[in-house]
Amino acid sequence: MTNNRVAGDREHQEVSALIPWYVNSRLSESERLKVDAHLVDCAACRADVLVEQQIFEAIKGAPTVEYMPAASLKRLQTRLDALQSVEAAADAAPVVRIRSGRFPKRALMAASVAVMAITISLLLADRWVQFRAQQAAPNYRTVTSSPPHAHDEVIRAVFAPTITLVELQAILDEAELRIVSGPTEAGVYSLAAKSSRPVRSSLTLLRQHPTVRFAEQTREEPAPGDSP
Amino acid sequence: MTPLGKNSPKERDSSLLAAVAAGDRRALEELYLSYHRRLARFLSRFTRRYENVEEIINDTFLVVWQNANEFRSASQVSTWIIGIAYRTALKSFRRQKNHAGASSLDEVCPEQTIDPTIETEIHDWLQQGLGRLPIEQRLTMELAYHMGHSLEEIAAITDCPVGTVKARMFHAREKLRQCLPALGGAASESRARIE
Secondary structure, X not given: OHHHHHXXXXXXXHHHHHHHHHHOOOOOHHHHHHHHHHHHHOHHHHHHHHHHHHHHHHHHOOOOOOOOHHHHHHHHHHHHHHHHHHHHHHHHHHHHHHHHOOOOHHHHHHHHHHHXXXXXXXXXXXXXXXXXXXXXXXXXXXXXXXXXXXXXXXXXXXXXXXXXXXXXXXXXXXXXXXXXXXXXOOOEEEEEEOOOOOHHHHHHHHHHOOOEEEEEEOOXXXXXXXXX | OOOOOOOOHHHHHHHHHHHHHOOOHHHHHHHHHHHHHHHHHHHOOOXXXXXXXXXXXXXXXXXXXXXXXXXXXXOOHHHHHHHHHXXXXXXXXXXXXXXXXXXXXXXXXXXXXXXXXXXXXXXXXXXXXXXXOOHHHHHHHHHHHOOOOOHHHHHHHHOOOHHHXXXXXXXXXXXXHHHOHHHHXXXXXXXXXXX
8 A cells, every 4th residue: 555655656757757648649659648547536636737747838939039140140250260360370370380391390499409519618628728738837936936026127126115216226236237118007117238347247237136025047148239 | 850852951951061061151141141030039038139139040050150069960950059058148148137237038038019909918027937947947948839849959049957957847837837827727627626
């Protein structure tokens, strides 16, 4: 008895859910027969069918406005034209990409790496040459290692910064030397012989003077003809 | 199963859609003209503005144009196209609803003229009742009653299980009965007598 009631309720729910399609005549044959059989004994579903029938008729028979499609179609065509223009532009873009793509990416990358490697190698080589040159030639210079400032220069000397011009001249006269050039930024004077006095003798005299900080012969004895 | 004639609408639609997939603009136009009337009538039940109707139809056929090659012949062309229109309309109606700040589509439903006849009165009440339904429920009812689609077709159009379609229709009917005492009263009385 209870089982029959449960089965009946289930059938009622199933049929009730199908009523909208019963009234619009879109049920399958087997479903329609099932609903027909249920309606014989179910007044509630019969009432539902009547209600849904009215709703269905009202909706189906509702007045509608007719629209002419021509203008709308024209606007769609305009949109399609625009769309196709965009697509054509998009199609053109890949051609450029394909053309540029003829250079394989890997080859381009390899070439870039090679150029970079060569550049770095050249830079390193240049730096190496500079380094070796620096190693070969000491990066300092003595007062006497540079070439003579004048062709008759025989001595370079540095005097005390407190020495006066009179004192300097007295020393030079005594040593029979004259200033060829100087002083440099480092206070170096280039001195030449004023007489035939041996340079070594003049040098010894300079070195004995307390205001002479440094004195060095830059060349051998000048040739007899070089003396003024 | 009824054999399809050479010029049956289904076969014609399939041929046209195949041509559209091949890039035939004239085939698209022919398809457009054959669907415009029914789609316009259906959509005009939701909005009084034809520009909205046209926008939905044209958006639908733009999708048809762009995706015709994705159509699988396992379903009907009409179901496929109406399914696109359904989704396009759903988006459009939701957007309109958000812009209008309306709680339902009442404000975009066509206004009914009052006629002193019972039929028109029922029709007017019905229109108001339909306007208060959630859009998915109303679309389900309109697809069944206005368009005449079967349960399975609506499931395909809305891309929902059959059970979901039944549930939406059930809730739509219940709400309509509450809105339409003239109709619901009779049903309630019948139900009361049975219980």
